[in-house]
Amino acid sequence: MSRTASSWLSEAAAVFAKEWRCELRTRYALNTVLLFAFTTLVMVSVALGPMGVDSAARATVLPMLLWLILLFAAAAGLPRVFGHEEEKHTATALRLAATPSALFCGKLAFSLTLFAAIEALTAPLFLAMMQLPVAAPGRFLATLVLGGWGLAAASTLVAAIVGQARGQSTLFAVLSFPVLLPLLLLAIEATRAAVGGGGGADSLSRLVLYDAAMTVVSLMLFPAIWNP
């Protein structure tokens, strides 16, 4: 089966476009996830108050809270990327129409962009509401990008696995947690460094490692997961 690169690309792009078209039509993920992120943000902010965490601890504690909010938002929004195919019984059509790798890349691109949107709204709000100054904004942004990539990639793969099992959202949480936690801890470390102003290059390079490994393995595993 010989497919030219451009036809593969157009397949992936088509999947990506379809995901966003469906998403924008219902706005399900965007609405629920953003609302969820915002609500959690408000809860955290109210519970802690701008003075609630003493200033020495802020640089240590607040990055963790940010990533926790992002993690929950991802867990709320990303599993559906495969779940709804099985639900709506469009999965069979997809299996016939698309090459697995193109399909996965399309879905991955969707998850990445969706999560980027979530981050773009949550992070600035978080910084503002918690009054957290960032000493190294470039590195902070890099952490958001790299951490977000890892979260989205791992979540998409786990979503693919969970899509074919029962008990979807709880199973997703159970399966993704051990896989995501190392990533989260790395991201939190890097964020702490970016907020505090020092170091963090180690964590960033490990994040790159994680993201690369996760993406490559996902691409290799997806055909086995998708096709019986």
Added chain:
Amino acid sequence: MRKIAPWLLWIWIMVVIWAAFFYAPLAEGFVGQSSRILFFHVPMAWVSFVAFLAAGAWSIRFLAGGRRVAHDHAASAAVELGLLFCVLATVTGALWARVMWGAFWNWDPRQTSIVLAMIFYAAYLALRSAVEEPETRRRLAAAYAVLGLVVAPFLFFVLPRLTFSLHPDTVVNLRGRIEMESRMRQVLAASSLAFTVLFFWIHRIQVRLKARAERAPLGRTRP
């Protein structure tokens, strides 16, 4: 050879036990005899890492080598055993922590790592029980185990070095850059070898049990 191998292992373990108490010296800075637990706790943690790798390797063989049920049995047996060794390592570690630092649990990075490994194993088993169709179950579980292979190095090597650790670095160092008395090193190596062989022996038995259940599934719904 098969007949005497278990007995050789038994003798080896008896020697290790004796050596742990009478050949190796006490480690500096430890309360009383508590450093002896090192010769059991570390190998158990080491074996749970080996189990991780084994499960991933067998899962790759399953996916790439014709979807043979035997490979899936091997992978799931490795996970079950790995979980057992994880629990043992955590418990021995917690007991040691209680003696040394007064608290069973500190969320020290290495403690965190072993708990995450445990959760991963448990998640694998949860996945298996969530899929009814056997072929799908094996396929998805294998994929998850291979995913675990990516996560394992981060869990076992990157995470423990990330932040300050209460773990005495001279003692608990999976890499092998150990600065400890050579006698302790010898006993530790001997013990690790013994536990690894033990793991593979128990694993073999476990796989045979699964194969037997597959042939005659009386009272079992999930092979």
Added chain:
Amino acid sequence: MNDGSDWALVAVNMIIWSGLFLYLLRLQRQLDRTERDS
């Protein structure tokens, strides 16, 4: 340095591990038997 408590610990360990051993050997023999018969 090596007092009675050491001997006790060694003895306890040896008993526990030997017990495990015998159990595993029994399992292995059972499996050998059923595989021979089947």
